[in-house]
Amino acid sequence: MKPLQPSSRASEVRYAIRDIVVYADKLKKEKDIKILPLNIGDPCQFDFSPPVHMIEAVHKAMLDNHNGYSPAYGIPEALEALRREAHKKGLKDVKDIFITTGASEAVELSITALLNPGDNILIPYPQYPLYTAVVKKIGASYKPYYLNEEDNWQPDIDNIVSQIDESTKAIVVINPNNPTGNVYTRETLLRIIELAKQYNLLIISDEIYDKMIFEDMPFYSMASLDGDVPVITFGGIAKNYVVPGWRIGWAYLTGSLEIIKNYKETLGKLLRARLCANHPMQYCIGPALESPGVHISGILAKLKKRKEITCQWIDRIPHLSLVAPEAAFYAFPRINMAIDDTEFAKRLLEQTGVLVVPGSGFGQKPDSAHFRIVFLPQDELLEKAYEKIEEFIKNNY
Secondary structure: OOOOOOHHHHHHHOOOHHHHHHHHHHHHHHHHHOOOOOOOOHHOOOOOOOOOHHHHHHHHHHHHOOOOOOOOOOOHHHHHHHHHHHOOOOOOEEEEEEEEHHHHHHHHHHHHHHOOOEEEEEEEEOOHHHHHHHHHOOOEEEEEEEHHHHHHOOEHHHHHHHHOOOOOOEEEOOOOOOOOOOOOOOHHHHHHHHHHHHHHHEEEEEEOOOEEOOOOOOOHHHHHOOOOOOOOEEEOOOOOOOOOOHHEEEEEOOOOOHHHHHHHHHHHHHHHHHOOOOOOOHHHHHHHHOOOEEEEHHHHHHHHHHHHHHHHHHHHHHOEEOOOOOOOOEEEEEEEOOOOOHHHHHHHHHHOOOOOOOEEEEEOOOEEEOOEEEEEOOHHHHHHHHHHHHHHHHHOO
């Protein structure tokens, strides 16, 4: 028999956050290196845990034998809780809600329902690499638009306009942003809405970190700013409620029914074809969303301190600079040297055991170099990692 040949589409898929781990695992086996992980956004690996009442709700659901298939869109109790949550976010005329296997499945379903081969979608650089992976997997294409580091990582509106052509069907907005940790202004979001109307684009609004805002600053859900433009909004419990392994996310579809009708029906077909999201886990959605905010406040208190530690260290380390993050638990330092950031991340790992993700895995402007830090680890682990980064740069550069 001849060797099996994988599809060219699948062969082109890259996911930098996990791909760098393959290299780290290889080093651990070959050189017995102790890894200091600053690479993956899993709060459960550190000193964060979910609210007990969420665990109890899932446990009860399992004991009550909610272990078979659920309705394709999700259980009624969770959908109703999500409708109330949408109202709190300012989404007053939601046309559809569905629950998915993590927000990742919502991303994949939403893009698959929209794009044909030859179509393209606008994706921010830097971005969460799932978006480019999904687009490649389905045989469509994407065009990057740049976030402006000199303007607090706000989207460059002129650059967005320059990327739109007759094959452009949608624009992805990640707010708060992963990997930069920054939040978009109301003015920026309104300008993107106007472009969507002008060029007939679906807005894909990833708001998975919407409860993790550090400062006393406003957060605006894209769909709350206009009721007619088509917007699909992603959310989930993974990060806000410290259960990434439960794989529960959701999406809201808003906009003029005349515009979204066919797209809505196609989404329904895909949802029915994949059966359902994890059934018993859906019973935690209502308890999570409707519980007091004490849990979120506790998470933010830790993260604010770790953000400050990160900013202070980056400020003192030679050849690095940082736009301070405003949300989530990511920082995206710039390497102010003529250097390949993948090589930088590999050498850092080899010499120190500190594991970061090179900025090229998220997309960045040409002739710039960055890396992503996840500042979830405990204070002392962060301090240790930053000491090693400082020593590495002083010794090598």
